[in-house]
């Protein structure tokens with residue numbers, strides 16, 4: 157195509173217009189059944205180089221060497237272009253990836269890293285960002301607020317100084333039952349047959365031998381002699397043998413390492429016991445203080461642990477809306493309890509995203525039910541257009557070893573094949589010996605499985621249900637579905653979406669198209685949030701309502717930085733003008 161083909165479907169938002177339920181737009185012949193004006197224009201789109209910010213440096217920081225390794229940063233003094241109206245913000249890693257590997261091999265699956273003692277330094281955080289971390293997660297179960305504040309500060313500085321858009325996710329502690337600290341010890345070993353005391357009493361240090369504090373006051377009343385007590389979902393097991401007031405004596409039946417603040421569950425006749433602890437609030441008083449902290453620090457996501465119902469999500473969202481200036485903190489529901497599975501659809505509907513928190517989920521339902529629960533949650537999230545994270549033990553052995561087990565690679569592959577939005581590292585990045593290597597494994601497995609899926613055309617003919625709640629939403633949804641389908645049929649190089657709130661970008665992402673989606677948005681907070689969603693490459697760019705000038709500017713800016721070239725075929729949509737445009741980059 158030497159000349160660009162440019163067609164616009166425009167509609168006013170008149171409610172009298174009816175859009176056929178699923179009418180995919182075809183290039184030729186023009187659709188005759190659409191009842192709003194359709195214009196086809198054949199004309200080249202011209203780009204003027206005067207728009208290019210001549211100051212934008214486009215030095216390459218790093219790149220993937222195609223074997224899953226990272227080439228070292230060559231330019232530590234890299235300064236990103238200034239965020240003024242004439243520039244476009246994208247990080248150096250994405251830029252290098254696009255230039256060197258082309259659009260097709262960009263990674264679509266996003267990566268979340270839990271930050272802990274192994275990764276909290278500036279250089280360590282930078283290494284993770286360079287290695288592809290899209291979201292940094294801080295877990296309020298561990299560390300002080302001051303510790304978390306410093307991590308947030310460093311991530312923000314990294315974004316400002318190096319042009320990254322790493323988002324921050326704060327994860328609440330929740331009212332789970334867990335052990336206390338081990339008096340400063342990193343762990344304690346429980347041996348087979350040993351008698352340990354679990355008590356709601358707090359102890360002065362040093363902690364009495366073989367004694368563990370439990371954070372839940374009702375513990376001794378809820379458990380019964382004969383119950384089985386599981387630490388961290390079964391890493392260590394005890395039988396309850398005697399109750400003496402606040403103390404519960406237990407015999408170790410599966411020896412292992414007890415870690416500070418490890419999660420505790422108790423089981424009776426093969427099922428999880430949910431006595432009064434089932435009445436514990438999802439958001440504890442400590443969680444509310446942490447949430448206030450998160451709002452004040454302007455985190456991008458708040459993940460709520462042990463969600464039981466949609467009500468708590470709605471409650472938190474209204475709390476955030478009342479307190480946060482732009483109320484743009486997204487709420488992620490962690491699916492890790494039996495109740496959350498019972499109320500799954502309502503919970504996901506009320507949330508801005510979900511996490512398959514397999515660690516605690518596997519301590520609440522039989523392990524063999526976790527894979528089907530994962531598949532159900534991932535599918536439902538995609539149907540409802542909510543980003544979904546698959547979390548816990550993806551590369552657990554890499555806490556200690558530099559290579560993963562084959563089974564772990566297969567597990568990561570399965571999550572990628574399910575087209576989850578994001579994969580998460582927990583202990584691997586928080587306290588493991590090989591955080592960067594673990595991240596590199598997630599990256600290379602993602603890229604490889606995504607490619608395999610495209611080559612084999614393994615995309616299931618997934619009919620996405622209509623989810624729009626208004627007529628204008630319905631137009632957006634149909635446009636995105638059609639644009640994604642056209643992008644696959646025409647094998648375009650990239651989809652462009654100009655979006656203020658990110659909604660159109662997420663609708664495109666939901667279709668999981670073969671090509672990457674360049675999402676242009678004018679605010680840095682929306683850019684960071686889009687970083688959690690499958691296939692989106694978020695750019696910050698100020699743009700107008702005039703799509704032609706937006707496109708011309710974008711082409712000039714991206715061409716000047718070598719990120720696209722003349723002849724690339726692009727489909728563009730926007731949430732200002734409801735249109736689909738197909739064109740070659742001039």
Ligand SMILES: Nc1ncnc2c1ncn2[C@@H]1O[C@H](COP(=O)(O)OP(=O)(O)OP(=O)(O)O)[C@@H](O)[C@H]1O
Pocket residue numbers: 270271272273295297298299327415417461515516582583584586587
């Ligand atoms: N901020 C921190 N300070 C110290 N250790 C941490 C921190 N964050 C995580 N860790 C360590 O990494 C491990 C894994 O982290 P992760 O966030 O998965 O926590 P978790 O305790 O398993 O609970 P959750 O169910 O909330 O994920 C923790 O058990 C803890 O040992």
Ligand SMILES: CC(=O)C(=O)O
Pocket residue numbers: 461490492512513514515516517547548582
């Ligand atoms: C991530 C988390 O909370 C879990 O897997 O339990």
Ligand SMILES: [K+]
Pocket residue numbers: 295296297327328329330461
């Ligand atoms: K947590």
Ligand SMILES: [Mg+2]
Pocket residue numbers: 461492513515516
């Ligand atoms: Mg959990």
